[in-house]
Amino acid sequence: MRILIVEDDPLLSHHLKTELQEIGNQAHCASTANEGLHIAKDYPNDIAIVDLGLPDRDGISLIKDIRDAGIRIPILVLTARANWQDKVSALDAGGDDYLVKPFQKEELVARLNALVRRSAGFVKPEIKAGDIALDLLAKKVTVGDKPLDLTAFEYDLLEYMVRHNRQVVSKHRLLDVLYQDQEGDPNTIEVMMSRLRKKLTQAGQENPISTIRGQGYIFELQVS
The missing domain is CATH 1.10.10.10 (Winged helix-like DNA-binding domain superfamily/Winged helix DNA-binding domain)
Structure with missing residues (x-):
């Protein structure tokens, strides 16, 4: 898979990119919403991982901009916020699923695979x-x-x-x-x-x- 990672924590971003590439994926990393939108528009990606807490603006506005640009790739939302209102807001903005930090790599990979299969119309791996x-x-x-x-x-x-x-x-x-x-x-x-x-x-x-x-x-x- 080609994965866009929009995460401002450099350590987490590095770990995500390294772990996902070790199992055969390709990854682009962005640390701001504006950089993430640029990559989403200019490169073919299968899925995006978007953190809600970005330095230039909220990840929810980035998700809206991605959808407004006609980009239909699935989006997995990362959030440190446990309240249900933020999760609903992220899904309403155009996110497809969410994962609360901290999380296990195995769960992240399973969610990514399921979202890509679903978006392509395939329910089996x-x-x-x-x-x-x-x-x-x-x-x-x-x-x-x-x-x-x-x-x-x-x-x-x-x-x-x-x-x-x-x-x-x-x-x-x-x-x-x-x-x-x-x-x-x-x-x-x-x-x-x-x-x-x-x-x-x-x-x-x-x-x-x-x-x-x-x-x-x-x-x-x-x-x-």
């Missing part, structure tokens, strides 16, 4: 497209009953295409997905896509990813 099955928790792929050996980047590429099935996805969008704040070469996407297609074909799967000339790629299979 697995996506299927024809004979292709993606285990979203283990980050593994099978074709039929056989495991498909993918690199981390190849897996991220396939998962993004599957999640956005039957949508044309540009190379530049895929560069943002795979590299985020790093410089990437569009030719890398071509090489990686070619390698992914070859592995799918060798596994007995008819190539499900088509090239739309001048626009990008499209994953053709229906997802369930």
Whole structure:
């Protein structure tokens, strides 16, 4: 997953980023609401973690701005406030779930996974497209009953295409997905896509990813 973390406590922000990246996610961190809004608008994220107590303005106003910008990613709200009014206000502003500090990493990860699956229309931790099955928790792929050996980047590429099935996805969008704040070469996407297609074909799967000339790629299979 690509996760936006908006948290002004540098120690907590660092721990969250480190722990989430250790289990295969990518993370962007912001320490203010304005910085968080900028990242939410300019980078493709699967989910956002937003603290309510931010230095420039309240996290609730950030959530409203994200929703007003038409950004529909799920938002998990972090709060040190235990009263129910603040929780209701956060959900009314457009948050999808909340977690009260302090919390266990395992609960945070479970909440994130559940929110992303729900937002994509998947209630199970697995996506299927024809004979292709993606285990979203283990980050593994099978074709039929056989495991498909993918690199981390190849897996991220396939998962993004599957999640956005039957949508044309540009190379530049895929560069943002795979590299985020790093410089990437569009030719890398071509090489990686070619390698992914070859592995799918060798596994007995008819190539499900088509090239739309001048626009990008499209994953053709229906997802369930």
